[in-house]
Amino acid sequence: MSSTATAKVSFKTQMLQAREDAIIRIASRLLADKGFEAMTVDEVAASVGIAKASLYKHFSSKEDLAAAAMVRVMERAQNYLKNLPPAPPMDQLRTVARWTMELKLRGEMPSLPSQNSTLRAKLMADVAYMDGLIEVSDRLGEWIEAAQAQGLINRSLPAIAVLYTLYARACDPVLEFLRMGGQHDDAQIIDMVMSSCFEGLVAR
Numbered sequence: 001m002s003s004t005a006t007a008k009v010s011f012k013t014q015m016l017q018a019r020e021d022a023i024i025r026i027a028s029r030l031l032a033d034k035g036f037e038a039m040t041v042d043e044v045a046a047s048v049g050i051a052k053a054s055l056y057k058h059f060s061s062k063e064d065l066a067a068a069a070m071v072r073v074m075e076r077a078q079n080y081l082k083n084l085p086p087a088p089p090m091d092q093l094r095t096v097a098r099w100t101m102e103l104k105l106r107g108e109m110p111s112l113p114s115q116n117s118t119l120r121a122k123l124m125a126d127v128a129y130m131d132g133l134i135e136v137s138d139r140l141g142e143w144i145e146a147a148q149a150q151g152l153i154n155r156s157l158p159a160i161a162v163l164y165t166l167y168a169r170a171c172d173p174v175l176e177f178l179r180m181g182g183q184h185d186d187a188q189i190i191d192m193v194m195s196s197c198f199e200g201l202v203a204r
Contacts, residue, residue, distance in 0.1 A: 020058045022048050024198055028069040031110030036119045038065050062120040069110050074132035081139050088145035090153070093166065094198060100170035101190045105179065113170050137163060158203065169197060 059065040103109040
């Protein structure tokens with residue numbers, strides 16, 4: 001094969017990858033805005049500016065597309081955790097919680113699928129997603145248990161309950177409700193939700 005042909009294939013591959021990245025990015029935003037059930041393949045294709053048939057060349061179903069978006073978010077979380085500088089466990093948990101809420105308010109955090117969603121079944125069978133979820137959960141779990149040992153998190157709470165509480169901040173509707181009120185900026189909103197999550201509602 002000539003070098004010219006190789007260059008053409010390389011360029012084509014790059015273009016296809018760029019289009020796939022755009023599809024996943026738009027799907028992530030729509031999943032964050034509307035959720036899986038309300039999102040349609042037609043509006044993803046229209047937002048990217050391609051025909052639905054072109055989208056199906058990359059993803060054979062709505063479930064495949066949404067799963068790819070969820071896998072991308074999980075990979076992003078894995079990379080974020082790996083690049084965190086050393087810090088006490090409680091500080092790490094606070095940093096991660098704040099980061100997920102920032103993503104949520106920027107429209108970059110897809111909403112978790114409902115219990116009976118066909119997407120959930122797809123994700124449970126996706127090795128990349130499940131491996132990422134286990135890795136992220138294990139890392140957060142270590143920090144939770146260490147913070148409990150230090151007396152900074154209620155020891156009577158199972159670590160898994162604390163973990164799911166932190167995960168819930170990534171799709172917390174309170175963030176949007178407070179933003180809709182128009183009385184606080186995003187930083188203030190995150191500070192309030194962080195306070196209610198980590199300090200609780202009881203007056204100190």
